[in-house]
Amino acid sequence: xxxxxxxxxxxxxxxxxxxxxxxxxxxxxxxxxxxxxxxxxxxxxxxxxxxxxxxxxxxxxxxxxxxxxxxxxxxxxxxxxxxxxxxxxxxxxxxxxxxxxxxxxxxxxxxxxxxxxxxxxxxxxxxxxxxxxxxxxxxxxxxxxxxxxxxxxxxxxxxxxxxxxxxxxxxxxxxx
Amino acid sequence: xxxxxxxxxxxxxxxxxxxxxxxxxxxxxxxxxxxxxxxxxxxxxxxxxxxxxxxxxxxxxxxxxxxxxxxxxxxxxxxxxxxxxxxxxxxxxxxxxxxxxxxxxxxxxxxxxxxxxxxxxxxxxxxxxxxxxxxxxxxxxxxxxxxxxxxxxxxxxxxxxxxxxxxxxxxxxxxxxxxxxxxxxxxxxxxxxxxxxxxxxxxxxxxxxxxxxxxxxxxxxxxxxxxxxxxxxxxxxxxxxxxxxxxxxxxxxxxxxxxxxxxxxxxxxxxxxxxxxxxxxxxxxxxxxxxxxxxxxxxxxxxxxxxxxxxxxxxxxxxxxxxxxxxxxxxxxxxxxxxxxxxxxxxxxxxxxxxxxxxxxxxxxxxxxxxxxxxxxxxxxxxxxxxxxxxxxxxxxxxxxxxxxxxxxxxxxxxxxxxxxxxxxxxxxxxxxxxxxxxxxxxxxxxxxxxxxxxxxxxxxxxxxxxxxxxxxxxxxxxxxxxxxxxxxxxxxxxxxxxxxxxxxxxxxxxxxxxxxxxxxxxxxxxxxxxxxxxxxxxxxxxxxxxxxxxxxxxxxxxxxxxxxxxxxxxxxxxxxxxxxxxxxxxxxxxxxxxxxxxxxxxxxxxxxxxxxxxxxxxxxxxxxxxxxxxxxx
Numbered sequence: 001x002x003x004x005x006x007x008x009x010x011x012x013x014x015x016x017x018x019x020x021x022x023x024x025x026x027x028x029x030x031x032x033x034x035x036x037x038x039x040x041x042x043x044x045x046x047x048x049x050x051x052x053x054x055x056x057x058x059x060x061x062x063x064x065x066x067x068x069x070x071x072x073x074x075x076x077x078x079x080x081x082x083x084x085x086x087x088x089x090x091x092x093x094x095x096x097x098x099x100x101x102x103x104x105x106x107x108x109x110x111x112x113x114x115x116x117x118x119x120x121x122x123x124x125x126x127x128x129x130x131x132x133x134x135x136x137x138x139x140x141x142x143x144x145x146x147x148x149x150x151x152x153x154x155x156x157x158x159x160x161x162x163x164x165x166x167x168x169x170x171x172x173x174x175x176x
Numbered sequence: 177x178x179x180x181x182x183x184x185x186x187x188x189x190x191x192x193x194x195x196x197x198x199x200x201x202x203x204x205x206x207x208x209x210x211x212x213x214x215x216x217x218x219x220x221x222x223x224x225x226x227x228x229x230x231x232x233x234x235x236x237x238x239x240x241x242x243x244x245x246x247x248x249x250x251x252x253x254x255x256x257x258x259x260x261x262x263x264x265x266x267x268x269x270x271x272x273x274x275x276x277x278x279x280x281x282x283x284x285x286x287x288x289x290x291x292x293x294x295x296x297x298x299x300x301x302x303x304x305x306x307x308x309x310x311x312x313x314x315x316x317x318x319x320x321x322x323x324x325x326x327x328x329x330x331x332x333x334x335x336x337x338x339x340x341x342x343x344x345x346x347x348x349x350x351x352x353x354x355x356x357x358x359x360x361x362x363x364x365x366x367x368x369x370x371x372x373x374x375x376x377x378x379x380x381x382x383x384x385x386x387x388x389x390x391x392x393x394x395x396x397x398x399x400x401x402x403x404x405x406x407x408x409x410x411x412x413x414x415x416x417x418x419x420x421x422x423x424x425x426x427x428x429x430x431x432x433x434x435x436x437x438x439x440x441x442x443x444x445x446x447x448x449x450x451x452x453x454x455x456x457x458x459x460x461x462x463x464x465x466x467x468x469x470x471x472x473x474x475x476x477x478x479x480x481x482x483x484x485x486x487x488x489x490x491x492x493x494x495x496x497x498x499x500x501x502x503x504x505x506x507x508x509x510x511x512x513x514x515x516x517x518x519x520x521x522x523x524x525x526x527x528x529x530x531x532x533x534x535x536x537x538x539x540x541x542x543x544x545x546x547x548x549x550x551x552x553x554x555x556x557x558x559x560x561x562x563x564x565x566x567x568x569x570x571x572x573x574x575x576x577x578x579x580x581x582x583x584x585x586x587x588x589x590x591x592x593x594x595x596x597x598x599x600x601x602x603x604x605x606x607x608x609x610x611x612x613x614x615x616x617x618x619x620x621x622x623x624x625x626x627x628x629x630x631x632x633x634x635x636x637x638x639x640x641x642x643x644x645x646x647x648x649x650x651x652x653x654x655x656x657x658x659x660x661x662x663x664x665x666x667x668x669x670x671x672x673x674x675x676x677x678x679x680x681x682x683x684x685x686x687x688x689x690x691x692x693x694x695x696x697x698x699x700x701x702x703x704x705x706x707x708x709x710x711x712x713x714x715x716x717x718x719x720x721x722x723x724x725x726x727x728x729x730x731x732x733x734x735x736x737x738x739x740x741x742x743x744x745x746x747x748x749x750x751x752x753x754x755x756x757x758x759x760x761x762x763x764x765x766x767x768x769x770x771x772x773x774x775x776x777x778x779x780x781x782x783x784x785x786x787x788x789x790x791x792x793x794x795x796x797x798x799x800x801x802x803x804x805x806x807x808x809x810x
Binding site: 026047072164173 | 273338
């Protein structure tokens with residue numbers, strides 16, 4: 001059918017337009033670095049397991065990402081550096097050790113980890129291109145985060161960090 | 177009795193108290209934050225069979241700080257099952273926990289903790305909207321200030337990013353609802369129907385969060401009668417309204433249809449709603465715009481399609497291929513032949529000769545052959561000259577003079593002499609042919625074109641080097657043979673193809689010249705009667721014809737045939753045909769079943785030429801080349 005290629009083209013265009021989420025895929029600006037992230041997808045996955053994860057974390061006095069230590073009062077110039085470090089941190093230290101006995105939770109964790117992989121790659125690329133310059137302040141902040149993390153045993157720290165993912169996402173969403 | 181009763185009472189009391197003491201107070205169940213924006217409510221449910229005087233205590237803390245649990249003053253020892261913690265949980269950057277326990281008397285239940293809570297997780301809500309009507313558009317302003325007791329919370333402070341507002345517009349008269357999404361808290365809904373009542377409700381949402389949301393209370397307004405002064409404004413506004421709504425198109429497809437079309441048609445009502453009969457005047461304006469849009473899009477589509485068609489046509493139409501210069505002469509001759517043939521198609525018999533040979537007439541070709549062309553008989557011959565064959569030219573019958581007799585064909589033209597009637601001529605032709613062959617071919621035995629030599633003449637196949645005259649002679653004689661001989665020749669060569677042609681062409685175009693017009697070796701098997709002179713000629717050429725012969729009886733007496741044996745293969749057919757048809761169709765001489773002798777004759781020259789200038793032949797002819805060479809070897 002002659003018209004089928006045209007129809008297919010139109011249909012795919014329409015589908016693309018419809019599927020292009022106006023907010024699902026957001027582009028975050030960390031300084032000069034632009035990172036595209038499907039925040040809505042990560043959030044929905046996280047919301048599904050948040051209660052479960054947080055229940056597993058009994059320690060409330062210590063937070064890895066929360067105020068007053070880390071993510072507040074970050075200068076816009078340091079955002080890229082901290083984002084880069086944090087994405088590395090999550091991919092390498094957190095998602096790996098967050099194995100639970102619940103397969104549903106594990107699946108959700110895997111999907112979140114996959115989304116973060118792409119973020120990590122983009123930020124690493126920006127770092128290579130010297131778009132993510134790390135100042136002293138940002139280095140200090142990340143060191144604090146690491147110290148918080150290392151204050152706990154690996155599994156608890158990983159679970160806790162995973163439970164604080166929404167804090168990280170909130171911070172990422174903040175426009176400089 | 178007294179002491180026993182006392183003891184009993186005591187026992188009972190003990191038992192009772194024991195029971196109650198032993199029973200732990202059940203902690204409240206389902207403790208959760210049921211929070212709306214700026215109204216963070218902690219809810220729970222009573223525990224298992226709570227006592228009547230159960231009370232609840234609430235504490236909260238901030239996650240990450242080492243500040244321990246803090247009691248909530250308003251919710252100490254309350255009997256209800258909810259507690260408003262808005263005041264304590266306002267900071268969006270913090271995470272909060274709360275816990276509840278039941279207290280009854282001196283007993284307390286274990287604490288039951290909620291999950292983490294952040295203000296951003298609270299259900300989205302707006303305090304309301306302010307609506308005003310301007311013409312046929314509605315101006316909406318959303319109230320983003322939320323009051324929490326004596327606190328005022330700004331919606332923007334809690335949800336800082338990706339704020340969207342979905343508006344539900346319901347038409348009162350038929351309850352049709354439309355959804356449109358805006359990004360700003362202030363917007364215009366335009367292009368509405370006149371004289372209609374609309375009810376609005378706004379639903380906020382955050383694109384990057386899966387938070388719950390509630391719609392604002394519905395507010396209804398009426399758009400009055402259309403006023404003159406508003407007509408223009410309405411139309412203009414319609415565009416604006418439609419644009420803004422179309423901006424939210426992708427959102428519309430998220431499945432938020434609530435039994436209604438989520439299109440902006442309501443906003444662009446006059447344009448899209450099919451109520452043409454609606455009293456709203458703006459309908460007309462919208463309709464005209466719609467028609468204009470349809471017409472313009474139609475024309476654009478037609479234009480694009482025509483453009484595409486032109487492109488396709490240009491791409492796929494093959495340009496006529498120009499024949500290479502090398503073949504030009506050849507083609508010319510063939511075209512000439514074709515003309516001849518076509519003209520003589522009706523009377524093939526009459527123009528066998530013509531068809532057969534190219535006369536050396538061509539001035540370019542050479543001088544002498546022209547003599548042949550002189551023969552008026554074959555005007556065609558002239559045309560037939562193969563330009564490229566100065567010498568090889570096929571002698572048309574005309575070449576009679578040159579080929580008169582056997583020797584006549586000694587003319588340089590090696591072309592196939594088409595000698596129709598006079599044997600001389602024929603011989604000429606034939607001899608010419610043979611000559612041509614002989615000349616050209618080192619073997620020179622048979623003129624490749626030789627038509628099927630009549631069997632009777634073993635000499636037909638002129639030995640290589642034999643005087644052309646000799647060859648001619650016999651061949652010529654053969655050629656002159658009219659039906660009979662020709663027949664034989666035909667058989668010999670079996671060039672069916674030739675025979676055919678010769679049949680038709682056998683008849684000498686010149687009546688006198690009975691000679692087979694000699695189809696050149698095309699020997700069209702036209703008819704037995706056809707002068708198969710050509711055929712005879714072909715006898716020698718049988719070899720050539722062999723290929724041709726192939727079609728015919730294989731037992732061709734002519735040895736040449738043998739030569740051609742190798743060539744006897746289907747290929748010969750085409751070759752043969754090819755030759756025969758050379759005339760008529762210049763470029764592609766492969767037509768099988770040459771229509772006329774001409775073709776045969778035509779083929780002749782080609783054969784002759786083959787050895788000389790293979791390139792001249794088109795691929796079709798190539799098949800004949802080896803044929804010819806084989807012939808020469810003969």
